[in-house]
Amino acid sequence: MASIFSNPSFTSTTPTIKTSLNPNNFSRSFFFPTKSSYKISFNSIKCSISNTRPEYIPNRISDPNYVRIFDTTLRDGEQSPGATMTSKEKLDVARQLAKLRVDIIEAGFPASSKDDLEAVKMIAKEVGNAVDDEDGYVPVICGLARCNKGDIDAAWEAVKYAKRPRIHVFIATSEIHLKYKLKKSRGEVVAIAREMVSYARNLGCNDVEFSPEDAGRSDREYLYRILAEVIKAGATTLNIPDTVGINLPSEFGNLIADIKANTPGIENVIISTHCQNDLGLSTANTLAGANAGARQLEVTINGIGERAGNASLEEVVMSIKCRGKELLGGLYTGINTRHIVLASKMVAEYSGLHVQPHKAIVGANAFAHESGIHQIGLLMPDCL
Secondary structure (H helix, E strand, C coil), rough: CCCCCCCCEECCCCCEEEEEECCCCCCCCCCCCCCCCCCCCCCCCCCCCCCCCCCCCEEEECCEEEEEEEEECCCCCCCHHCCCCCCCHHHEEEEEHHCCCCCEEEECHHHHHHHHHHHHHHHHHHHHHCCCCCEEEECEEEEEEECCHHHHHHHHHCCCCCCEEEEEEEEEEHHHHHHHHHHHCHHHHHHHHHHHHHHHHHCCCCCCEEECCCCHHHHCCCCCCCCHHHHHCCEEEEEEEECCCCCCCCCCCCHHHHHHHHHHHHHCCCCEEEEEECCCCHHHHHHHHHHHHCCCEEEEEEHCCCCCECCCHHHHHHHHHHHHHCCCCCCCCCCCCCHHHHHHHHHHHHHHHCCCCCCCCCCCCCCCCCCCCHHHHHCCCCCC
């Protein structure tokens, strides 16, 4: 695969097929078909671009249009069946995510194994302290934990070496999980969540994210209640997961809007989304959440993850970059999109989960046109 992220004027090794791109406009990587010869120009694609990154404050963002990108490739992404990475490979991916300038890297689940704890610790020490001299950028390094002291202790032991450490705690809130998995009452789970968020804060971590697992199927009034309690306990980000990928975009957008409108103290925290792709709607649901007020979006490179995967970083980021100003109220991210293709290739190689040719943004055929009607259209200067 040839990358125009690093080479804006690219000539394919395949005879007669060329691209000519303006590096200030939309950049991509291609495998080109060999059946015909044509030139592709993206000079007329106008995407909103902003290089301004607000100062990082855990529980608020000074610019209401800025959206934080939380990458969980190294945690949820690695939970894809058959996907495993060595500690060295995880460090490589974390370095590449820092080149992308993601806001938060969820580096792993430290309590799950000694190896994962050590990998997260290594990322926290190296990537989590690599401060950019020009603008002060350094990613937040996050570790996942269930709502128990052992998990939280392990997460803190791993991430505390980072300049900006975060602990991400979660507990289920849907009726099916309460009854069959946790075997606890609603009141008991509220008390556990409140206590464990407070425990994480008291360890010295000033950045604590809370997720009500299976929020997409949870009772709304109960969600407002538990979220209000963890805010009082010190949570800085509230992540709302569609854990089983069951929501439609209108449903998920309404869920975020309802939480924003009905949760006491919500103005003091960041609302986040985490959308699984079981119905192929993770990107659409994520954008619906952003449009409804979420200002942190959880994604993975290539959309890898449990079952059908997660919202894809490249799809979410490029949707915001190309349509955020026009249709999403001026939303933007701090992602350096020129590094997306290398990140995609690296994750595919290390995880063994290769990208299908028709995958949006990074697929081999994403910009390849077979139809002559499409090809002639691309030759017309005002068609794009």
